[in-house]
Every structure is written in C-alpha cells, then in structure tokens.
Amino acid sequence: MDAVKLLPCSVCRRPGPSDAHHINQGQHFTTVALCKDCHQGSKSGWHGEKIMWRIHKMDELAALNVTLSQLQLKEAAR
Numbered sequence: 678m679d680a681v682k683l684l685p686c687s688v689c690r691r692p693g694p695s696d697a698h699h700i701n702q703g704q705h706f707t708t709v710a711l712c713k714d715c716h717q718g719s720k721s722g723w724h725g726e727k728i729m730w731r732i733h734k735m736d737e738l739a740a741l742n743v744t745l746s747q748l749q750l751k752e753a754a755r
C-alpha cells in the first residue's frame with residue numbers, strides 16, 4: 678500500500694507520490710497508483726469522466742499491470 682503511493686501515476690506517468698486506488702473496496706493487493714487527476718479528477722479521473730484513461734487507452738486492469746510491474750522493478754533495484 679505505502680509502496681504503491683510512492684510510484685508514479687500508472688496512467689499518465691506523473692511522478693509520485695500518488696493515490697492508491699482500490700479496484701475492489703478493501704482488497705489491498707489490487708491497488709493502482711494514480712495521480713490526483715487520473716484518480717479523482719472530475720474530467721480526467723477514474724471517478725469522473727475518465728478522459729485521461731481514454732487518451733492513454735487504459736482500463737483498471739491495464740493500470741494494475743503497470744503498478745505491479747513498477748513495484749517489481751523497485752524490488753529488483755533494492
């Protein structure tokens with residue numbers, strides 16, 4: 678969870694700290710790192726009109742894939 682918040686945004690790649698968006702409420706292993714805009718933004722965000730998501734052709738699973746691969750890269754760099 679905390680590690681996810683340090684990642685860049687999984688949609689637009691804006692550097693962290695990011696929000697941790699839960700794909701399913703309460704399931705902490707399926708969280709996606711998102712900037713404020715791609716997360717809560719009323720136009721760009723997942724909880725809004727998802728415009729940024731459409732520009733980058735992303736859905737939640739694609740974003741989760743980015744988050745997990747970035748987490749793994751961080752682990753490997755330790």
Ligand SMILES: [Zn+2]
Binds near residue numbers: 687
């Ligand atoms: Zn973003």
Ligand SMILES: [Zn+2]
Binds near residue numbers: 697698
């Ligand atoms: Zn969210």
